[in-house]
Amino acid sequence: MKIFWFDTETTGLDPAKNDIWQLAAEMDVNGQIVEKFEIRMQPRSIANCSDAALKVGGITREELMQLPEPQEAFLKLEAFLGRHESKTEKFYPGGYKVADFDAPFLQQFFAKAGSRNYPFWFYWYPVDVYYLVLAAHAAAGVMLPKYKLVDVCAHYGVALTGAHDARYDIEATRKLFCLLRDLYFRPQNSTRSIIF
Secondary structure, three states: OOEEEEEEEEEEOOOOOOOEEEEEEEEEEEEEEEEEEEEEEEOOOOOOOOOHHHHHHHHHHHHHHHOOOOHHHHHHHHHHHHHHOOOOOOOEEEEEEEHHHHHHHHHHHHHHOOOOHHHHHEOOOOHHHHHHHHHHHHHHHHOOOOHHHHHHHHHHHHOOOOOOOHHHHHHHHHHHHHHHHHHHOOOOOOOOOOOO
């Protein structure tokens, strides 16, 4: 099983209008990280950059324009995927709120690069840790005040050293996934208890 754990930093909230400027990924093959990847790039439209999004990401328009062209970044991403491709299976996109945010941005990244290969590389159904947390909490009768990644990581004691930096966010997301996996899918003879 291959999971393409990834997180994006973007210039806004609309995948059609806004762009990815940072993408970080970890390639998980049968539960082992075999390669990490990060690219930063110029947005295709600097005019559509949201001031609020840039503030969250800690980057300016001037700094964005110093980054590599998006087409160069796209080719690096395809090369990364190509190093791990298989003729028999695709990658599961994995992340935190990946279904609602990051996957649509990644799909648009492919489309804006003139590529129709997104369905060639990825399954449409993601491994979304956000929904795994919600399901776990519903089963246990737990409710947190907020369900942002930083809040859930704090609740479970998962270190998140640089929120809103794709590298740190995806690393923490995968650690959170592994923790929840081990709590719920441990061997039957295990004496560990689930702690919420």
